[in-house]
Amino acid sequence: MLSHRNILSNVLNSKKTFPFEDNVNGKALSFLPLNHIFERMVSYIYITSGISIYYAESLDTIADNLKEVKTNIILHCTTAAGKSV
Secondary structure (H helix, E strand, C coil): CCCHHHHHHHHHHHHHHCCCCCCCCCEEEECCCCCCHHHHHHHHHHHHHCCEEEECCCHHHHHHHHHHHCCCECCCCHHHHHHHC
């Protein structure tokens, strides 16, 4: 299990290397469960970057949700990509 300190360390160090900057106009579409550690970490990065987070209704509606929200950021882990594509 990861401690709060581990997660904070991951967020602060990952924020330096993720391919986007602070952006209060940014919109991210999220579709992983919030208890997934990658989703949790990325959500914290979005929040500290001022990016709004929108949640997909389901894996089946991701394409529609992308059109509706007009996101400019979407991150996923490779396991989820294999299941959703």
